[in-house]
Amino acid sequence: MLLPVIGTALLLGTALPAPAQEPFEVDGLVQGCTDGGERPGCIFYADGARWIVDQGGATPAAVLAAFAALPQNTPARFAGEILGMGDITVEVTLTAVDPTGLDPHADLRAGLQGDWVSVDDPLAAIRVDGSEWVNLYDGQEMDQNLMTLGAQCADGIKTDGPAITLQMFGGTPEDQTCLAVMDISASALTLIHLPRGNMLAYRRP
Secondary structure, eight states: OOOHHHHHHHHHTOOOOOOTTEEEEEEEEEEEEESSSSSOEEEEEETTEEEEEETTSSSOHHHHHHHHTSOTTOEEEEEEEEEEEOSSEEEEEEEEEEEOOOOTTHHHHHHHOEEEEESSOTTEEEEEETTEEEEEETTEEEEEEEEEEESSOTTSOOOSSOEEEEEETTSOTTOEEEEEEEEEOSSEEEEEEETTOOEEEEEOO
């Protein structure tokens, strides 16, 4: 169960440091690990936040190896200690990662992965990579978002089917975009932007 102090900070969009070595246990989704780049380590998503585990931190090598062996989007239970947090980012060390197999939106999540091109404007596209949703225009990244799937929008707007809530990295946590999934197949995706109601149609490139 996520500690209340995290939810409060994320809701308010503050960047207050959490108490050192604050224990946590939370269910989330594996994003993946990297040995290169500016910040080698692992990332998972849970409770509307990006959780970062640095490779050079106090997380045991065996726990990092177990994390790295899990495929992207694997639902798992993560336990460890909180080091700090920002807008929608939590920095942690891990003591355990255990696959749970519980993802009620696994089929939709799998179907959304990859590249999509707008039917109305071929220069507009999206790329879904795990729990990350990137909007592109003419091949250039416009913004990167945390994608959360649910039975309705995260802000409570009800939909006739599953909903996609997007929260832009670096933006205000309360500023969210909700897309109702009207239809999805291997080659086509139809969404409705809520509450505006305009339809967005995509195809595979």
